[in-house]
Amino acid sequence: MLGYAIRRIAAAVPVAFCVALLVFALLYLAPGDPAAVMAGDAASPADIEKLRIALGLDRPFLERFLHWLAGLAHGDLGTSVFTGLPVSMLIGQRVLATAMLMLTAMLISGAIGIPAGTLAACRPGGIADRAVLIGGVLGFSVPVFLIGYLLAYLFAYRLGWFAVQGFTSPFVDFVGFLRTIILPAATLAFAYAALIARITRATMLEILAQDHIRTARAKGLDEAYIVIVHGLSNAATPILTIMGMGAAVLLGGAVVTETVFGIPGLGRLTVDAVLRRDYPVIQGVTLFLAFLFVAINLLIDLLCAAIDPRVRQ
C-alpha cells in the first residue's frame, strides 16, 4: 500500500507540472497590461512602465515561468493586481467555504445517487431505473444557475427556510452553516447526483452481471447482502473514480453557484478575477483548483487502493 501510494504520488508530479505550465502559458498570453490596472486611472505612462518593470512583466517567458515556479515552491502565488493582496491569502480566506460547499454537495449527491443508481441496477426497467434515467438526463440539461434560482425562489423566497446568500463556518455556528450551505450544495449536487446515479447504475449493472455475483447467488446468500457487499464493494472503485473526475463538475459548478448564492469561495474569486482581468489571481486560483482536483483524485485513488486489493499491485 505504501509503495502504491508513493508510486501514485510520484505519478501526479508530472501532471502537476504540466498544469502549472499550462496555467502559466495561458495567462502569459493574456492581453492587457496588469500594470496599467494596478497603477489606477490617474497614472502616467511612465508610472505604468515603472510598475511593469517592478512586476517583472518585461522579462521573457522562460524567466518569468521559472521565477513564478520558484515562487510557487514557497507558496507565493503572486499578488493580486486589483487589490494588491497576496493571491495565497485571497485563496486561504476562501478555501473553507468552497471545500465545505463541495463536501456537502458530495455528501448529498452520494446519499442520493448511490442508492438510486443501485436500486435502478437491481431492477432494470423498473421505476427506480426510469427515474434515474430521466433524472440523469434532466440533471445534465438544466443549467446550474437556473436550479439555483429555482431553489432560492422556493426555499428562501417563498418558504424562507434557508438563507439565500452567505456562508457561515460550521466551526462557528453549525445551524447557521446548515442554513447557508444547504441550498447552494443542493444546487451543485443536482448534476453531480445525476452523474453518480448514472455511473452507479451502469457499474452495478455490469457488476451484477459478473460471474462472482452468480457465485454468491449460488451460495444462497441474501440478495440485499449480495448487492451491498458483493456489488458495491466492487462498484466502489469505478464510482469513486468517476466521483473524482466529476469533481470537475463541482468545481465548475461552484463558479456559478457561489455567485448566485453570494458565497465567498474560490469560484466567486475566479469570476471576480476574470471580470477584472486580475491575471495573477486567475492564475493562482486556476492553479490551486487544478491542484485541488489532482489531489482529490489522488486521494480517491488511494482510497480505491484501500478498497480494492488488485489496485495496490
Added chain:
Amino acid sequence: MSRRGAVPLALGLAILLAMAFLAVAAPLLGGDRDPGLILPAERALGPSFARPFGTDLLGRDLFTRVLYGARVSLLVGLGVALAATAAGTIIGMIAGYVRGLDGVIMRLIDGLMSIPPVLLAVTLMAVMRGSLWNVIAAITLAELPRVARLARASVQTVRGQIFVQAAIVSGAPTTTILLRHILPNIAASLFVQASFIGASAIMLEAVLSFIGAGIPPTIPSWGNIMAEGRSLWQVKPHILAFPALFLCVTVLGVNLVGDALRDRFDPRGA
C-alpha cells in the same frame, strides 16, 4: 434494434430538428421584427400577442432574439462538438498509436483535464476577446482533453484487438490500420461523446454568458438573454424563462440522442 431507447431517440431527434428549423428560419419567423432594435419605451414588457415572448431590458423583441439565439447556441454546440472531436481524435490517435509521444501528450492532456472545463473556459475567455469564435475555441479547448482521452483509450483497446494484429500481419501500413481498422471501430463511441460535448458546450456557453465572460451581449445567444434577465427573474421571469426553456429543451434533446445512441452502441456504458 431494441425498443427501449427508440422513444427517447425519436423525441431527441425531433427536438433537434425543430431547433435547427427555428434557427434556420429565424428571419422568416421573426417577420419584420429586428432582434437588435432598441425601443427603450417598450422595455421589459411581458408576453403579448404582438410580442409573443415579450421584450427585454432594452425593449428588443424576445421572440426574435430567442430564435436568433438558437443559431448561436446550435452553432456553439455543433462547432465545439466537431472541433473538439476532430482535434481530440487526432491527438488521441497519435497518443494511442505512437508510443514515444504517448507519455508527453497524455501528461499535457491530464494537466489540461485537471482544470475543470468551466474554469478553463472562463480563464481562456479572460485571456481572449469575447467573440463567438473565441467562445467556441475556449469551450473546444476545455472539452478537448475528454475526447482525447476517450480516443486514446479506445485506440488502445482496439489496437490490442486481434483483428488489428491480423491487419499488421496482413501488411497493412499504419495509416490503413488507423483509418480502416481503428477509426471505424471507435467512431461510434466518439460520436456519442461528440453529442455529449455538444450538449455540454451549449450549457457552457450559457454559463460563460451568465458570468459575463461569454459572447458579446449584442449577439443574442440564449446565455446572453438569460444573463440579462437574471437580475429581475422575480419580477420579469419571461426574460429568463423563454431562453432557459429553449436551452433546456435543446440540451435535453442532444442528451436524449446521445443516450439513445450510447445504449445502442454500448448498452452498459455510463
Added chain:
Amino acid sequence: MSALLEVEGLVKRYRVARGRFVQAVSDVSFSIEAGEVLALVGESGCGKSTIGRCLVQLERRDAGTIRFDGMRIDTLSPRAFRPLRRRIQMVFQDPYGSLNPRLRVEQIIAEPLVHLGWAGDQRAVRARVFELLDLVHLPRTAAERRPHEFSGGQRQRIGIARALAARPDLLVCDEAVSALDVSVKAQIVNLLADLRAELGLAMLFISHDLAIVEQLADRVAVMYLGKLVEIGDTGQILRNPRHPYTRGLIAAVPRIDGVPPQDALLAGEPPDPAAPPAGCRFHGRCPRALPLCTAEEPLLVPAGAGRKAACHYLEPAQQGPRIALSELS
C-alpha cells in the same frame, strides 16, 4: 540446404512494472524445414505464443536471431519486413476477435493481397478471393457478408483464407483450433492438414492440445516457463517422452478410452514467470528432482534420434510404444 526458419537463442522480455521484467521467452532455438509442421506445446504462459508473435514481428525480440530462408529478419525494420510478410502469415486463436467486424469478408481476405504487393486489378483480387473461399470450403456468397453472420468455425476458415491469400511459405497457427467446439474443431484440423498437403506449407503449430498436435505435427517442441525442454519427432516424443515435464503433460491428457494414465499427475502449477526458480525451472514440480536440479540449469542436449532434451536426469529411452493406442470398439 538450410532450413526455412531458424531461430537461435530467442529472448523476449516484458516489463510488468518499473524495473521488473518477465522473461517470457528465454534462449529458445529451433528450426523448421520447408513444408514441415513443428508444434510448440506447453501450458498457458510458457511463452509459446510469444515466439509465434516474434516470428511475424508483432513483437520485437530482445535477443537472438531469426532467419527466414537464410535471411536475418529479426533486425529488419517494420517497413523492410513488410515484403517478407507475404511469406510468413498467421492464424489467430480467437475467431471472433480476429476479424474486423466492420469489413466485408472479401475486404478481410483481400487485405494481404492489397498490401502485400499483389499485382492485379479489382477483378483479379475478387477472383483470388473466390479461389480462397473455395479452398477453405466456404460458399462464394460469403464474400459479401460480414463476420458476425458466421459461426466460429466459419470465421476461422475466413481467417485461414486471409492467411493463405498471399501464398505464404510458413503459417504460424496460434492456438488456431482451441476455441472451437469439438465437432467444428475436427473440421478445421482436417482443413489445415489438407491445406498443408496441398500447398506444401510449413507450419509452426502452437497448441496445448497434445491429441491434435500428434495428428498434425512432424516434430514437437515442448516449452516450460519460457524454456524449451524437449524437441524432436512427434511420435517419438509423445510415445517416449524423456523429459519429466513432457511425461507429466502426457499423463494429464484426458483419455476418451477411459484408460487411466500410467504416470502420476504433476503436482502444483507453473510458478510466476516473473520470478522463475533457480536451476532447472521445473524442479519444483518434478517428481525426480535432485539437489543438482535446484542449483544448475540443464542444457538442451541431444537425446538420441534427432531429439534434444534439457534435463539432468533424462528418462530412459524405451523400446516400443509406452502408450496404448486408443481403440474404437
Added chain:
Amino acid sequence: MTVLPDMRRRAVIRGAAAMLGTAVLPSCAPRRDARLLRFSPQADLASLDPIWTTAGVTRTHGFLVYDTLFGLDADFRPQPQMIEGFECGADGRRWTLRLREGLRFHDGAPVRARDCVASLARWSQRDAMGQALFAAADEVTAQGERDIVFRLREPFALLPDALAKVGVNVPFIMPERHALTSPFVQVAEVVGSGPYRFLPDERIVGARAAYARFGGYVPREGGKAAWTSGPKRARFERVEWTVIPDPATASIALRNGEIDWLETPSLDLLPLIAQDRALALPEIDPTGAIAVLRPNHLWPPFDNPAIRRALLRVVRQEPFLAAAGFGPEARRAGVGIFPPGTPLATDAGLDLWDGPPDYARARAEIRAAGYAGEPVVVLGTTDPPILRALAEVGADLLRRCGFAVDYQVMDWNALIQRRARRAHPSEGGWNVFFTHWTGLDLLNPAGHLSLHGNGEAAWFGWPTAPRLEALRQDWMRESDADAQRRIAQAIQLQALIDVPYVPLGQFHMPTACRAELTGLLHGLPLFWNVERAGHA
C-alpha cells in the same frame, strides 16, 4: 494564511457561544439586533485606501473609518468637522485650522496637526481640487499639536470647500506614518479617527468587511447630523458589509432580513421592494448621478468639434435613462454640466435640445464636417446594467448618425483598462465610451473631471479646451457665490461649444433598507446616526 490561528481561536469561542444559544432556542430566523447593521455595498471593497483609488465603495469605507477636517452640510456648505474652528487672514492668504481636542486614532494615538498636513499633502497629489489648493500654497505646516497652517501665494476662498469635499477623492485624515506613503501606493493598514474601526481579520476581499464602533470617538457637540457634517453618533456596535454579486439574490436577502441595507437594489426590483412593508426605499442622494458619453478628442472623427456639436445636438437624454431602467420619477432629462439640485446647475444653452432630433441633418452636418466613414470604435460593457444600456443605446444613436460603428464589448474592468489607451482606435484605442458620475463628483468645476480640457493631462478622452480651462481657473479664484454661478453658466455654454463630453441626463439610484432603520443621512451611505427603531 497567517491569520488562521487567530481566527480559529475566535471561532472556537464564538462557536461555543453559538452552540449554547442554539441549544436553548434552535431558531432559524436570522439575527436582527440593535447592535449589528448588515450592509450590502454596490461593489466589492477592493481597495482600502480612499486616496489611492477613486472607487465609490472605498469612499464609503473611508467615511466609516476616517474623519475629515470639514464636513458638508445639507446646503452643500462646508462645516468644521475635526476642527473646532479656523481663521483666515485678512488677505485671504493665511489660513489656520485648529483641531478639536480629544481626537484619537484607532490605535490610541492622538490626532496631531502633522498627521493632517501629511494626509492633505498626499491627497493633493491625487485630487484635482487638492492640486489646485496646493498649487496656490507656498507652504502647509503644522504648528504645534493642533494647528494646521496654510500660507498661500494667492487667495483660495474654496479652501473649506476643498477640505469638505465628498466627491472622490476625499481628504481623509490618517496618521502621518501612513500619509507619508506614496499616493500611488496603497497604505498598508487602516487606521483612522472615524467613528468605526476596521476589522482587518474579518475581511474577505470581494465578499466581506466588518467594522466595530470606535469607543474613543468623540462626536462633535451641538448641531444636527447632516451629510458629512454635525455629530457623528455611532449607534451600532458593529457594521458588517457583505457583497452579494447577484442582484436577485441580494433583494431576497434583504427581504429575508439577512441584510438590513442594500446600497443599490436593481432598478427593476424596486416595485417588489416598494410593495413590501418591511422594507423602505429612502432617497439619500439628491444629487443623483449623471450619465456621460465621452468621445476621444485625440483621433478622428471626434477630434473635430463640429462633429461633436452635431452629435450633441441629436442626443436626447430620455431614451438613455429609460433604457437603463429609470422610471419617470427617477430620471431627469435636459441636464447640463452640473447636477440639477446643486448650487451651480443652470439651464443656459440647453434649448438646443428642444424639438425632436433631426438625424438627417446630423448626418449631413457630420459628412460636411469631414467624416469620411472611418470606423468608430465604441466601447461597450457587459456588466453594470446601467452602463450597458447606455452603451447599447449610444451605439444605436451613433449608427443613426451615420457613423460606421465598431461596437466592441467587454466587461467594465476591461473597459477601464482599454479607455486608458491613447493609441489610434484601430490599434487598440477607442473613439467613444459611456460612464456615469455621481452628482457629488460634479458639484463644481474643480472636481468635475470630464470637464477638464487640459489635453494629455485631462481625463480619458483628453480634450484640449483652453477657454474652458481658463473659465475653470476663474471659478476657483472666485469666492463670491453669485459670481461663481455666473462663471458656471459661462462654463456650461463653453462646454456646449467645445463638447468635451455629452451629458446623458440625471438619474437617482435609490437605496433599499429594512423599514425599521431610521436616521439615514443624505449624500452617501453613512453609518452614524442610523439606528434600528424599536431597539434603541
Added chain:
Amino acid sequence: MPLLDIQDLHVAFGGLPAIEGLSFALEAGETLALVGESGSGKSVASLAMLGLLPASARVTGAVRLDGIDLLTLPPRERQLRRGRDIAMVFQEPMTSLNPVLSIGRQLIEGLPAADRETRQAARARATDLLAAVGITAPARRLDEYPHQLSGGMRQRVAIAMALAGRPRMIIADEPTTALDVTVQAQIVALLRDLQEATGVALLLISHDLALVRQMARRVVVLYAGRKLEEAPADRLFAHPRHPYSAGLIAAIPRFGAGRGARLAEIPGTAPGLNERGPGCVFAPRCPQAAAICASPPPATGVACHFAGGAA
C-alpha cells in the same frame, strides 16, 4: 425417489427457446454428465435449476429436489436451498470469485449459521475446507485475495466454497475448461476424491467428452437445447445411438492415434436460437437425415427416428 428430478424443463429468452423439454434425474451420490457443445443450453439448464437466470428468461417445467419443485418455491426459500442443498462450481476461476473480498470472507459467508457461531469456529471450518481441497497453508490463505492465487488454486477455493454449505449435490459447470492440462487433471482427481469421501451427488456439465468419460457414470447429450440421448457412460462411448452422439465421439481427437490420422467431422454448424424447427434439430448436419426428420423425433428414449425406440 431420485435426489433431483427434472421434468420437461423449458427455458426461453424473448420467445426463443434455449431449452426444450429437458428431463432427467440424478440419484443421491451419483455423477451425471450433461454434455453439449456451445449453444446446446447446458449452462442455461444448470442456472435454471438454481433459479439464477435473469428475470427475462421464461422457465417452465419442474425441477424437483427431494420431490419439492424448486421452480414453484417462493424466491426466498429457493435462495435458502442454494448452497445448502445444491451448490455450484463455475467455469472461470478467474472471475467467479469476488476480487475485492478475502478468500476467508467469501468462504465464511457461505457457511451454514451453525458453522459460523463464533469467528474462530468459522475460521477453523474455512481452514478445514481449504485443506480438504488440497490447498497448502490454508490458514494463511484465508486472508489472501483471489488475484494472489493461481488459476488452479482459485478453482480449488471455488470447490471449497461449494462444499461449505454441506450440499447434497454439486453442479460443476465446465469446472476444468479454463485450466491448463496438468491442472485440469488435478481438479478432476480432486472432484473424484471429494465425491468418494463425501458422497455428494455431482452434476457435471461439460463439452469435454474425455473429461465426462473419466468422471460420469451416466451421460445426457444435449444439442441445440434438446436432449438427444441419455445413456450410461460406458454404453454411450461404446455404442452411441444418436447420430450426433456418434459423430461427436468420433470427432474427438484421440491421443495416441498417431500422425496423420484424419478426424471424423460433423459437417455444418449448430443452429442458432432462431433456427430451430419442430423437427430434429440435428437433421441439417445428419448423414442419415431423411424426410421423416422434419417431424418431431420420439419424445422418449433416443431422440432419433432411426434409433429404434426406447433405450
